[in-house]
Amino acid sequence: MSASVFPRLEPHLPSVSKPIQYVGGELNSTVKEWDCGADTELGETVRWALMYPDAYEVGLPNQGVQILYEVLNERDWIVAERTYAVWPDMEAVMRSGDALGPIPQFTVDAHRSVRDFDVFGLSFSTELGYTNMLNALDLAGIPLHAVDRGAEDPVVLAGGHAAFNPEPIADFIDAAVLGDGEEVVLAISEVVREWKLQGRPAGEMASGREELLRRLAVTGNIYVPRFYDVSYGDDGAITAVVPNRPGIPHRVTKHTLMDLDAWPYPAKPLVPLAETVHERFSVEIFRGCTRGCRFCQAGMITRPVRERSIETIGAMVENGIRKSGFEEVGLLSLSSADHTEIGEVAADLADRYEGTNVSLSLPSTRVDAFNITLANEFSRNGRRSGLTFAPEGGSERMRKVINKMVTEEDLIRTVATAYSHGWRQVKLYFMVGLPTEELEDVLQVATLAKAVIAKGREVTGRNDIRCTVSIGGFVPKPHTPFQWAAQLDVETTDDRLKQLRDVVRDDKRFGRAIGFRYHDGKPGIIEGLLSRGDRRVGRVIEAVWRDGGRFDGWSEHFSYDRWIAATESGLAGTGVDLAWFTTRERGYEETLPWDHLDSGLDKDWLWADWEDALAVADGSSDVEVEDCRWTPCYDCGVCPEMNTEIQIGPTGRRLLPLAVV
Numbered sequence: 001m002s003a004s005v006f007p008r009l010e011p012h013l014p015s016v017s018k019p020i021q022y023v024g025g026e027l028n029s030t031v032k033e034w035d036c037g038a039d040t041e042l043g044e045t046v047r048w049a050l051m052y053p054d055a056y057e058v059g060l061p062n063q064g065v066q067i068l069y070e071v072l073n074e075r076d077w078i079v080a081e082r083t084y085a086v087w088p089d090m091e092a093v094m095r096s097g098d099a100l101g102p103i104p105q106f107t108v109d110a111h112r113s114v115r116d117f118d119v120f121g122l123s124f125s126t127e128l129g130y131t132n133m134l135n136a137l138d139l140a141g142i143p144l145h146a147v148d149r150g151a152e153d154p155v156v157l158a159g160g161h162a163a164f165n166p167e168p169i170a171d172f173i174d175a176a177v178l179g180d181g182e183e184v185v186l187a188i189s190e191v192v193r194e195w196k197l198q199g200r201p202a203g204e205m206a207s208g209r210e211e212l213l214r215r216l217a218v219t220g221n222i223y224v225p226r227f228y229d230v231s232y233g234d235d236g237a238i239t240a241v242v243p244n245r246p247g248i249p250h251r252v253t254k255h256t257l258m259d260l261d262a263w264p265y266p267a268k269p270l271v272p273l274a275e276t277v278h279e280r281f282s283v284e285i286f287r288g289c290t291r292g293c294r295f296c297q298a299g300m301i302t303r304p305v306r307e308r309s310i311e312t313i314g315a316m317v318e319n320g321i322r323k324s325g326f327e328e329v330g331l332l333s334l335s336s337a338d339h340t341e342i343g344e345v346a347a348d349l350a351d352r353y354e355g356t357n358v359s360l361s362l363p364s365t366r367v368d369a370f371n372i373t374l375a376n377e378f379s380r381n382g383r384r385s386g387l388t389f390a391p392e393g394g395s396e397r398m399r400k401v402i403n404k405m406v407t408e409e410d411l412i413r414t415v416a417t418a419y420s421h422g423w424r425q426v427k428l429y430f431m432v433g434l435p436t437e438e439l440e441d442v443l444q445v446a447t448l449a450k451a452v453i454a455k456g457r458e459v460t461g462r463n464d465i466r467c468t469v470s471i472g473g474f475v476p477k478p479h480t481p482f483q484w485a486a487q488l489d490v491e492t493t494d495d496r497l498k499q500l501r502d503v504v505r506d507d508k509r510f511g512r513a514i515g516f517r518y519h520d521g522k523p524g525i526i527e528g529l530l531s532r533g534d535r536r537v538g539r540v541i542e543a544v545w546r547d548g549g550r551f552d553g554w555s556e557h558f559s560y561d562r563w564i565a566a567t568e569s570g571l572a573g574t575g576v577d578l579a580w581f582t583t584r585e586r587g588y589e590e591t592l593p594w595d596h597l598d599s600g601l602d603k604d605w606l607w608a609d610w611e612d613a614l615a616v617a618d619g620s621s622d623v624e625v626e627d628c629r630w631t632p633c634y635d636c637g638v639c640p641e642m643n644t645e646i647q648i649g650p651t652g653r654r655l656l657p658l659a660v661v
Contacts, residue, residue, distance in 0.1 A: 001034050002116035005106050012093045020274045021056035022090065024108035027271035028323060030073045030080070031110045037077030037193075044197050046189045048072055048080040049107055049117040049154065051136060053129035054553065056108075059084040060270060061278040063332075064123050064160065064181065067265040071182050078189055081107035083114055085132040086139070088550060094139055105140035114140040118192050120154040121185070122173075124162035127530035128523070128553040130169055134545040137172065144542070146174050146226060151200055151208045155216075157188070164254075164301055165478040165594040168530050168537040170225035175216055177223075178597060179254030179301075180287075182263050184221055191215050214247070223252040223597060230535055236576040238534060238591040253598040254301070256644050260287060261312045269324045280328035280361070281320040285313050285345070289334035290646070291366075292403050292625040292634075294613055295392070295434065297477035299334055301599045303638040305629055306647040310341050310348070314655040317349060327357045336362045337369035338629075340649035346377035348655035354380055365389060367406045372417050387418050390429040394445035398434055400616045403609075403625050408448060412455050419456040425466045426452060432496055433474040433488030433524070436617035442496045445469060446503040450510045468515035469504070471497065473524030477531055479599045481609035484586040487528045489579075493521030522560040526552070528582040529567070534593040537581070540570035600644075602637030 013019035037045030050069055052059030059065065065082065072080035083105060086094065094103040104113040114120055120142065122133055134144060137156070143149045146156065158166050158176040166176040177184050195201070195212045203211035210226075217224040227248045233239045243250060257263060269281050286307040289299035308316075317329050331345070339345065349360055360378045367389050375387065391406055393399040399406055415426050430445050449469050456465035473493055476485045497518050505511050529537060543566035544552075551557035567578045586592065588607050595603070615621035628634050629648055639645050 002110075002112040004111040005103055005113060006111040008098055008100065008103050009106070009111065016089045016093060017087060018056075018274055021084070022086070022108065023273060024111065026060075026273055027325075028268040029082075029109055029270060030069070032073065032079045034079065034112075036079060040077045042077070042193065042197060044077065044193050046078050046119070046192045046196070047117040048078065048119045048121055048185070048189075049083055049114045050080060051083045051085075051114075051120070051122045051133075053122055053124065053132035053136065054085050055087065055551070056084045056272075056274060057276045060272045061276050061282075062123065062125070063266065063282055063284065064125075066270055067263075068121070068123075068181050068185050069270075070266050070268060071263075072185060072189070075186070075189070077193065079117075081109035081112065081117075083107045083136065085129075085136060085551065091135070091139065091550075102139075102141075105136050115142050115154065117154045118196075119157055119188065121157045121159060123181075124158060124160040126553055127162045127168070127527055128558075129162075130530060130541050131545045131549040131552055133169070134172060134542065135550055145171050147171075149174070149209065153209075155192070155212065161298060161301065162531075164297070164597060164599060165531065165533075166223065166225065167230075167535050167593040168533040168541060170535045171538040171542075173225065174213055175222050175224045177221070177255070178252060178599065179221075180257035181255075182257050182265070184255045187219070188216060188222070191219075214245075218247050218249070220249045220253055221255045224248075225535075228596065234575075236574065236580060238593060240591065241593075241596045251596050251598045254600060254642070256304075256600075256642050257287070258306060258644060258647065260284075260306050260308045260647075264308075264312055264316050264319075267316075267319060267323070269320050269326070271324050271326070278330070279326070280330045281317075281324050281326040282330040282332050283313060283316045283320065284308070284333060285331050285336060285339050285342075286333045286648075289338070290628045291335060291338075292609075292627065293392070294401075294403050294481040294609060295431070295474060295477075296334075297480050300480050300601060302334070303600065303636065304642075304644050304646045307339055307649055309649070309651055310345055310653055310655060313345055314348065314352070318352075321358060328359050328361060330361050330363065332363060335366055335369065337365050337374065338627075341651065343374060343377075344654060346374050350377040350380045352655060352657055356381070363388075367391065367411050367414050370414050370418075372421050375418065375423075376421065387423055387425070388427040388429065389414070391448070392429065392431050393434060393441065394430055394443070394448060395441040397617070398437060398441045398444075400622070400624070401436055401613050402434055403613070405624055408451070411448065412451055415452050416455045416459050419465060420459040424456075424462075424464055425468070426456075427468040427470060428452070429470050429472070431472055431474040432500075432518075433493050433521070435474075435482055435485040435613065437488070439496055439499065442500050443503055445471070445500055446507075446514075449504065449514050450507065453510050453513045466513055466515065468517065471500075471516075471518040473519065473521050475524050475528045475531055478592070478594045479601055479606075481606050481613060483532070483592065483606065484588070484610055486585040487525065487582045488521070489583050490521035490525050493524065497521075519555070523552075523555070523558055525578070525582055526558075526560070526563045529563075529578060532593070533581050536571060536574050536576065540566045543570050598641070600636075600638035600641040602635070602641070605634075605636050
């Protein structure tokens with residue numbers, strides 16, 4: 001039995017910021033009996049502690065964790081609870097503790113100690129959450145290094161997009177899951193239950209804990225780092241990653257969920273007690289993207305495209321509103337306007353909820369997928385917020401390099417339509433530091449923004465037209481054509497951003513109409529280290545955490561100097577350094593840290609696409625990779641490798657109206 005730590009926690013809540021985030025009891029949350037499986041046929045319970053390693057306000061809306069929380073708790077023999085990163089003031093309280101000792105990392109559902117669970121599952125959407133993971137492990141009393149854990153410690157399991165290269169945290173996790181989690185967490189639970197029913201047996205060459213990990217690893221979908229040895233050459237590069245015991249697969253494959261209609265989650269969305277970053281109910285209308293943007297890891301690793309039907313979308317929206325009380329519904333995917341029936345979805349949902357308080361929204365929209373009819377449907381209830389478009393590259397040359405085939409004329413025509421139909425605010429998102437980029441490509445962002453403002457003033461006859469330019473630094477990611485690219489160094493990144501800012505601000509005619517938001521190059525270069533690092537980077541992460549590193553995804557908590565110091569000490573004597581992992585271009589023959597982790601993408605196809613990008617950059621080619629939803633297959637490898645297929649409409653069906661109360 002795991003006792004609640006809330007009686008120990010409650011006296012301290014008035015002394016910490018936002019105490020409501022530690023209380024739990026949200027609408028639709030679940031608290032189950034610790035031994036709920038005792039009354040089932042097999043009489044055994046499997047317990048999960050799920051964590052999004054960030055603050056409550058960021059972690060609670062995370063749909064991935066919400067879905068797994070619900071899927072697991074639907075089984076009468078599984079307990080699943082949630083935990084989030086605690087702020088420094090609460091960390092101090094927990095470490096100081098009381099007469100019973102330190103207060104451990106706890107779940108917000110029943111305030112049980114995370115160490116008491118069978119599986120501690122963490123979902124990483126960004127690598128900058130790694131220090132929060134180490135802090136949670138330490139607060140929980142779980143040994144930091146996987147090799148030091150015993151049979152009573154939970155299996156520390158990583159998932160999410162960052163898990164497609166978990167090597168930097170290989171020393172700290174027991175296992176990683178690649179791909180969609182809905183089915184695989186249930187399969188893991190079955191393995192854990194069987195192992196517990198058998199008395200936590202040891203294997204012929206392993207402890208009981210290692211036997212459990214072996215059973216997970218032999219499935220081929222779960223990566224257990226300790227079962228693989230990594231060797232390095234004199235130049236610092238990896239020479240081989242090989243299994244170190246019989247039966248362990250040489251490559252671990254991602255899991256792909258087919259038929260999203262069969263998994264309409266979340267069906268009971270969590271309603272936060274404290275303000276969060278997203279106050280809405282979100283429905284994922286399809287998963288995957290085949291637009292082929294060369295920088296986009298999410299689009300590459302989530303292939304193929306799998307759409308939800310219009311009926312399922314409608315049912316999920318209606319159920320979510322009824323169960324949560326949210327008044328905004330976000331229709332989410334990597335490119336929501338690309339759903340084959342998005343026009344029908346928008347029109348039918350707008351019809352259904354016209355005259356109510358329910359509003360519909362789309363995330364960032366591709367310029368070439370936007371149309372005013374669609375936009376008007378989503379703003380029919382009178383809520384007309386700004387529109388966001390992501391050209392990504394400032395110049396047309398750069399957009400061709402990254403395979404974002406949007407011309408300046410396309411963008412101007414789209415924003416002119418928006419401004420002429422009543423919109424006054426447009427946000428444009430770009431990246432700096434893309435492969436082959438020059439200063440002139442970056443300065444073209446200012447030219448484009450000014451043209452947008454000029455066109456808006458022309459078509460409306462008004463001067464209150466606004467355009468916000470938001471710029472992020474490009475970070476090369478594994479399993480993309482740009483995984484071999486050199487990352488732009490901090491100094492050059494900051495210089496280009498400064499020159500762009502000055503060009504915008506110095507223009508008296510347009511400067512005040514253009515908002516300019518950007519981050520300097522320092523967090524990006526550290527993210528680059530963590531994105532493409534190998535196991536040697538683990539000692540850097542640990543050094544940063546031991547020096548006080550927490551919440552590195554937050555600008556006010558991120559310390560570049562701390563990371564640089566840790567990099568210099570952690571990588572001393574290895575023959576590699578920060579630049580080796582970040583600003584160095586790789587070659588085809590180099591073994592990459594994630595080459596033994598199979599996303600389905602053929603390495604030769606990725607390399608050919610990288611070469612195509614370089615050829616486009618120097619003008620020797622004008623090749624465009626089109627969307628394989630509508631064109632012949634481009635042989636990326638995913639469908640035959642993963643035994644999957646693209647699942648899209650149109651279905652020809654429509655939503656029936658509902659009597660909305």
